[in-house]
Amino acid sequence: MEFDEVVRNRRMSRDFNDTLISHALIDELLDAVRYSPSAGFTQGFRFLVLTEENARFSFFKITSDELWLESSDSKMITNAPVIIIPFCLKSEYINRYSQTDKLISHNNENFMEVQGTAFWITDLSFATMILLLNAENLGLGALFFAIHNNLDKLKSHFNIDGDADLIGAVAVGYKSGVNRQTARTKLKKSEIIKFNSWN
Ligand SMILES: Cc1cc2nc3c(=O)[nH]c(=O)nc-3n(C[C@H](O)[C@H](O)[C@H](O)COP(=O)(O)O)c2cc1C
Numbered sequence: 001m002e003f004d005e006v007v008r009n010r011r012m013s014r015d016f017n018d019t020l021i022s023h024a025l026i027d028e029l030l031d032a033v034r035y036s037p038s039a040g041f042t043q044g045f046r047f048l049v050l051t052e053e054n055a056r057f058s059f060f061k062i063t064s065d066e067l068w069l070e071s072s073d074s075k076m077i078t079n080a081p082v083i084i085i086p087f088c089l090k091s092e093y094i095n096r097y098s099q100t101d102k103l104i105s106h107n108n109e110n111f112m113e114v115q116g117t118a119f120w121i122t123d124l125s126f127a128t129m130i131l132l133l134n135a136e137n138l139g140l141g142a143l144f145f146a147i148h149n150n151l152d153k154l155k156s157h158f159n160i161d162g163d164a165d166l167i168g169a170v171a172v173g174y175k176s177g178v179n180r181q182t183a184r185t186k187l188k189k190s191e192i193i194k195f196n197s198w199n
Contacts, residue, residue, distance in 0.1 A: 013141025016173030036127035039119035044092030080171035141175035
């Protein structure tokens with residue numbers, strides 16, 4: 001698909017049909033994240049991919065509100081055949097910025113963040129965006145959603161490093177065609193882009 005088409009057509013999908021995604025396509029989807037930029041070329045992002053029904057069930061059971069999980073609304077997301085949880089590893093950045101090609105003054109956590117956002121979170125966000133775009137590129141639907149509940153329990157259930165941080169999860173599947181979009185629309189260029197001065 002043309003890049004422009006991918007960017008303009010990508011929307012969060014909130015309804016998936018029952019079609020499974022082949023392992024080859026899941027592999028192709030995820031391969032793209034390797035090309036994401038990263039601070040210091042650290043590549044401290046990792047992706048836990050849940051393809052087995054039991055694993056996906058546990059994921060939702062641990063992280064979701066019980067009322068939501070029992071509602072018909074949830075089915076549209078929980079029936080996604082693949083859940084991907086992007087993680088980042090702060091320790092990889094600490095190690096990377098202590099290497100000899102880095103300035104000694106950059107080997108501290110203050111350098112590795114801008115206005116409260118750590119490099120590892122920025123990198124993870126970029127890589128997750130590549131995942132969302134590649135899903136569109138491959139004819140798949142994807143939804144990024146925040147997760148708030150029981151993160152420690154989630155980590156211990158899936159044997160994830162205690163050190164690993166996450167920003168949310170991505171549900172992936174074939175689009176059902178009944179997507180529920182909000183009434184909100186994309187802003188105009190003039191509303192979000194300023195040239196040379198904020199005014
Ligand atoms: C940080 C973040 C958290 C989000 N959390 C959710 C969520 O929990 N549930 C959901 O349905 N969509 C979630 N979204 C998707 C947004 O609602 C969506 O991106 C927005 O409505 C714009 O629509 P579009 O992505 O289709 O262009 C989230 C997006 C971001 C960036």
